[in-house]
Every structure is written in structure tokens, then in C-alpha cells.
Amino acid sequence: MKKVNVRKPGAGRPRDEDVTRQIRAAAMELGLESGFDGLSIEAVAAHAGVGKTTIYRRWRNVWSIVADAVLDDVAKLAPLQEQSTARGSLAASMRLAARYFRGPRGKVLRALIGRAQVDRTLHKALIEQWLLARRNVTREFVRRGIAKGELRPDLDPDIVIDALYGPLYHQLLLPYDSGHGDLSDAYVDALVETVFAGLERKGE
Amino acid sequence: MKKVNVRKPGAGRPRDEDVTRQIRAAAMELGLESGFDGLSIEAVAAHAGVGKTTIYRRWRNVWSIVADAVLDDVAKLAPLQEQSTARGSLAASMRLAARYFRGPRGKVLRALIGRAQVDRTLHKALIEQWLLARRNVTREFVRRGIAKGELRPDLDPDIVIDALYGPLYHQLLLPYDSGHGDLSDAYVDALVETVFAGLERKGE
DNA sequence: TAAATACGATACAAGTCGTATCGTATCGTA
DNA sequence: TACGATACGATACGACTTGTATCGTATTTA
Numbered sequence: 001m002k003k004v005n006v007r008k009p010g011a012g013r014p015r016d017e018d019v020t021r022q023i024r025a026a027a028m029e030l031g032l033e034s035g036f037d038g039l040s041i042e043a044v045a046a047h048a049g050v051g052k053t054t055i056y057r058r059w060r061n062v063w064s065i066v067a068d069a070v071l072d073d074v075a076k077l078a079p080l081q082e083q084s085t086a087r088g089s090l091a092a093s094m095r096l097a098a099r100y101f102r103g104p105r106g107k108v109l110r111a112l113i114g115r116a117q118v119d120r121t122l123h124k125a126l127i128e129q130w131l132l133a134r135r136n137v138t139r140e141f142v143r144r145g146i147a148k149g150e151l152r153p154d155l156d157p158d159i160v161i162d163a164l165y166g167p168l169y170h171q172l173l174l175p176y177d178s179g180h181g182d183l184s185d186a187y188v189d190a191l192v193e194t195v196f197a198g199l200e201r202k203g204e
Numbered sequence: 205m206k207k208v209n210v211r212k213p214g215a216g217r218p219r220d221e222d223v224t225r226q227i228r229a230a231a232m233e234l235g236l237e238s239g240f241d242g243l244s245i246e247a248v249a250a251h252a253g254v255g256k257t258t259i260y261r262r263w264r265n266v267w268s269i270v271a272d273a274v275l276d277d278v279a280k281l282a283p284l285q286e287q288s289t290a291r292g293s294l295a296a297s298m299r300l301a302a303r304y305f306r307g308p309r310g311k312v313l314r315a316l317i318g319r320a321q322v323d324r325t326l327h328k329a330l331i332e333q334w335l336l337a338r339r340n341v342t343r344e345f346v347r348r349g350i351a352k353g354e355l356r357p358d359l360d361p362d363i364v365i366d367a368l369y370g371p372l373y374h375q376l377l378l379p380y381d382s383g384h385g386d387l388s389d390a391y392v393d394a395l396v397e398t399v400f401a402g403l404e405r406k407g408e
Numbered sequence: 409t410a411a412a413t414a415c416g417a418t419a420c421a422a423g424t425c426g427t428a429t430c431g432t433a434t435c436g437t438a
Numbered sequence: 439t440a441c442g443a444t445a446c447g448a449t450a451c452g453a454c455t456t457g458t459a460t461c462g463t464a465t466t467t468a
Contacts, residue, residue: 011443012434012443037323052447056426061426114319114320114321114322115322118241149405152404158384167367169374171370178339180362180366199355200401201356202356215468217464244455256456257415257416261413
């Protein structure tokens with residue numbers, strides 16, 4: 001999915017980067033308009049005013065184009081935000097992620113994660129370039145929170161991240177429409193509050 | 205996805221239920237063997253020793269067959285289990301769900317949820333017949349836990365279920381392979397423990 | 409017996425796939 | 439300037455799947 005333009009620049013006519021961008025844009029446009037299901041290379045080629053050869057020279061199939069378009073700039077699109085406390089960092093970053101999920105790119109990410117369930121290469125790329133790229137940073141938020149005495153010292157950072165972010169992905173892919181299906185900031189806040197405070201009754 | 209055999213039994217030769225079962229079985233078999241990506245009606249027909257017409261008379265496409273095979277008996281496959289405490293009920297039911305996710309049917313569910321991201325009809329069926337069917341029961345576990353004073357009275361049951369089950373679906377679809385990617389019982393237990401106890405440091 | 413429907417088989421047009429082959433255009437290098 | 443190498447758009451190609459239609463036969467109800 002990465003390394004789209006692997007080529008020795010030794011000789012020959014170089015690839016036109018404008019054409020590359022046009023193809024990416026055409027794929028996203030067509031997908032968001034008519035759905036990513038029937039998205040075909042031929043349709044993308046026609047919509048971009050480009051020969052099929054030109055596409056196949058860069059990507060192996062349609063999903064590689066979409067993945068490339070999204071994964072190229074993960075960090076920019078749904079950035080992580082560090083604040084003074086672990087709770088603050090996590091809540092702020094989750095809000096940004098939820099906002100991303102709500103937007104048009106969320107629809108693309110849904111289609112990508114969906115397709116990844118039957119496409120091993122895409123699945124691997126998604127985990128490495130999207131999920132782990134974010135998680136490696138998020139894990140530090142938790143570790144620092146533990147080090148500062150803000151969080152319980154016996155916590156497993158990955159379990160914590162799962163408990164917080166798992167519901168977000170769950171809502172993205174299978175919104176059950178029970179009042180929280182919109183991935184709103186209020187939902188994120190309620191989630192953070194619930195997980196941080198725990199479920200058990202305190203005073204007794 | 206439900207109501208596979210909608211037909212007036214007034215006259216004519218009735219459908220052969222054995223054939224219906226054979227088609228379902230053939231679809232699952234082929235999918236688990238060769239992957240659900242390239243699964244075609246023609247292949248299923250050939251593998252089941254059946255004409256394409258016979259399949260199209262029952263389902264509109266391949267995914268309807270698979271969905272039908274899985275959603276037909278949700279309750280039996282990953283049952284919910286009530287115990288004396290809400291925590292016990294949730295932990296036990298989550299273990300059963302995780303076991304289901306680990307098994308061969310988990311692969312099918314992955315493919316189904318994946319396909320549902322670009323198939324509105326399937327998406328709706330999955331939420332109504334799988335997710336909500338389970339959630340409506342699970343919600344009562346939480347409500348009773350609150351009523352009995354076991355859980356905090358100000359909890360939103362759906363948020364609680366999201367925090368617990370969200371990570372399970374997250375791990376099913378995007379296992380990040382950091383030691384917990386196996387959806388083991390230990391993972392479930394750690395998750396329950398973390399969410400129930402909360403993240404904040406108690407003694408201070 | 410007659411109407412109605414199911415069944416397996418085969419044929420069909422339409423669409424997409426991935427590859428190959430054109431002639432033309434654009435680069436680096438001799 | 440000339441040459442080799444590669445990119446580009448266009449077109450054609452065989453292979454495959456799709457969903458529908460049609461055939462002769464089988465099975466059920468009325």
C-alpha cells in the first residue's frame with residue numbers, strides 16, 4: 001500500500017504526479033458518490049480521463065487506490081492531541097477520532113475496514129499503518145498517566161485503549177442507533193467518564 | 205434476510221428443504237475454504253450440485269445465503285448466560301462471544317460485518333438480527349445490576365455494553381496482535397476487571 | 409386430470425477483470 | 439542530436455460472473 005512509485009529514476013519518462021493525484025481523487029469521488037461496492041477500475045479510469053494501463057502501473061486493484069488515498073496521511077487527518085493529564089489527552093484525541101469517523105472520510109474508512117475482512121494485504125496495511133501508528137502514541141499517554149500516579153499502576157495500556165477506542169470502532173461499523181449512534185462528542189465524554197470511574201458502586 | 209421461503213403453499217411443487225440446507229452448507233464450506241471474497245453463486249451452485257435458478261429462487265445474492273446461514277440461529281450459537289451478579293452475567297456471556305469469535309464462525313462473521321459496510325440491506329439485517337437481539341438481553345443484565353445496588357445508579361446501560369463489547373468487536377475485526385489479539389478468556393477477564401474497577405487510582 | 413410451482417440444464421447479453429499491443433510523448437544519456 | 443527507456447491514452451482480447459430466460463421433467467394441490 002505504501003511505496004506507490006517504486007521505480008528507478010534512471011531513464012525513461014517519469015510518472016506524472018498530477019495524474020496520480022487525479023486517479024486518487026477520482027476513486028474517492030466515485031466511491032463517496034456511488035458507493036465503494038461497485039467501484040471498478042474502468043469507472044475510475046473513465047472518470048479520471050485516464051487509460052487503465054496508467055492505473056495498473058501504480059496499483060494492483062481498486063482498493064489499493066482508496067487505501068493509498070487514506071493511509072497516506074493518517075497523522076494529519078485524525079491527529080492525536082496530548083494534554084496535561086492522560087484523561088485529557090485520551091478524551092481530546094477520541095473526540096478528534098470520532099469527528100473523523102462522523103465525516104465523509106469515515107465512510108471511506110468503513111469501506112476499507114470492511115474490505116479488509118476478506119483481503120489479507122489490506123488488513124495488514126490497515127493495522128500497521130492506521131491502527132498501530134495511532135496506538136503506539138496513545139499507549140504513551142496511558143504510560144505517562146500511570147507514571148504520574150494519575151492512573152492505577154497495575155493497568156495494561158492496551159486493555160485501557162481497547163476499552164476506550166473499541167466502542168468507537170464498534171459504533172463506526174455497527175451503529176445500533178440507540179441514541180449514541182452518531183459518535184457525538186457527548187457519547188465520547190460519557191464513554192470516558194464511565195470507563196475512568198468504573199462500574200462498581202463506590203459508597204456503601 | 206429472514207423469511208427465506210415466502211410462498212403461498214397453495215399449489216405447485218413445494219421447495220425442497222434439503223436442497224435449501226445443501227446450498228447453505230455449500231456456501232459456508234466454499235467460503236471457509238477459499239475465502240468469502242471470490243465466493244460466487246455459480247461456484248456455490250456447482251458445489252451443491254444445484255442449478256443457479258434454484259438458488260436465485262431463494263436468495264438475491266451470495267451474501268444473503270451466508271447471512272441466512274449465520275443469522276438463522278444467533279441465540280444458539282453465542283448464547284447469553286445469566287448469573288447471580290451483573291458482572292458474572294456479563295463476563296460469562298462475553299467469554300462465550302469471544303469463543304464464538306475465535307472459532308470458524310468468527311471468520312464468517314468477520315466477512316459478513318465487512319461486507320455490511322458496503323451493503324445497506326445486510327448492514328441493517330446484521331444490526332437488527334444479531335446486535336440488537338443480543339443487546340436487548342444484555343441491557344437487562346446491567347439494569348438489574350443497577351437495581352440491586354451492584355452497579356452505579358447513574359450508568360447508561362448502552363455505554364456500559366459498548367465499553368465491554370466494543371473491544372471484542374474491535375479485536376475481531378482489527379486484531380493488532382499485541383498479546384491480546386487472540387480473544388482469549390484471559391483477555392476478556394482483564395477487560396472486565398479494568399472496566400469494572402475503572403482507571404483512576406483509588407487510595408491517595 | 410389440470411394448473412402451478414420446483415428442479416437441473418443450458419444459453420444469453422452485459423459488465424469487469426487483467427493483459428497485451430498500438431502510436432505518441434517525454435525523460436536521461438551518449 | 440540521436441537513442442534507449444519508460445509513461446501515456448486508446449483499443450482489443452479471452453476469461454469470468456452476473457442475473458434472466460427458456461427448456462423438459464418432476465411433484466404437489468385442487
